[in-house]
Amino acid sequence: MTASNRSISITTLFFLFCSVVVGAKSTTEKHREHSTHQHGAGKMGIAFDGSNGKIDLKIPSESVFGFEHEARTDQEKSQLQEALKKLEARISEMVVFAPTIKCLVTKDKIQVVPEDEGVGNKNKVKGEHSETVATFNVLCEKSPAGTRLTFNIQKFFPQIKDMDVDILVGTTQAAVEAKKNGVTVDLLDTP
Ligand SMILES: [Zn+2]
Numbered sequence: 001m002t003a004s005n006r007s008i009s010i011t012t013l014f015f016l017f018c019s020v021v022v023g024a025k026s027t028t029e030k031h032r033e034h035s036t037h038q039h040g041a042g043k044m045g046i047a048f049d050g051s052n053g054k055i056d057l058k059i060p061s062e063s064v065f066g067f068e069h070e071a072r073t074d075q076e077k078s079q080l081q082e083a084l085k086k087l088e089a090r091i092s093e094m095v096v097f098a099p100t101i102k103c104l105v106t107k108d109k110i111q112v113v114p115e116d117e118g119v120g121n122k123n124k125v126k127g128e129h130s131e132t133v134a135t136f137n138v139l140c141e142k143s144p145a146g147t148r149l150t151f152n153i154q155k156f157f158p159q160i161k162d163m164d165v166d167i168l169v170g171t172t173q174a175a176v177e178a179k180k181n182g183v184t185v186d187l188l189d190t191p
Contacts, residue, residue, distance in 0.1 A: 037115050037129050039063055040161035044178075046095070046138075046149075047168040053138040055095060055105065057087075061112055061130040063159040068115075068130040083157075084110050084132070090156045091136055098147035103140035110134040145169050146189030151178035 036043070042059035061068045065083035067076065088107045097103040115129035153163050163178040169187050176185040 042160050042163045044165040051140045055136040057134040059132045061132045064132040094153045096150040101140045101142045106137050108135040149185050151183045152181045155181050
């Protein structure tokens, strides 16, 4: 398999996985009205094909940099930039792979996206809410199958009270709620 074929297959797998995760959540979480936007609650997808993976994040911006309207003042702009820089710089301390598999986590993209106002939803004001969405690439020396993953999200972003994490390593799925520092998940080692 060539390098480009391989990256296409990972991307396809990842987006298939994420659409399955998001689809499943929207039908089960009936207590959340209109959308899944809830301050303090983020979503994370981690998907691996062999030793290469992706981390996908979606967090209400209020829980990342303290507000969700468009940054207007210099203070708001620097608050936003500092938080996004921290997310990029600290991701490998927030999502900690086993040191034995030597993973390198690098930013693919980080964006602040205004929440979809929802056509016909009179209660929503344009620009009222926004999400911080991010994608990171993970390159490891070995697959994380059979290793332990540790989450220390609140160490850097204490306002994220509940991070729902869905993990796909090869064909094995796992899910964990990273509600406090030190939450771990053991990834099964299946062929
Ligand atoms: Zn909001």
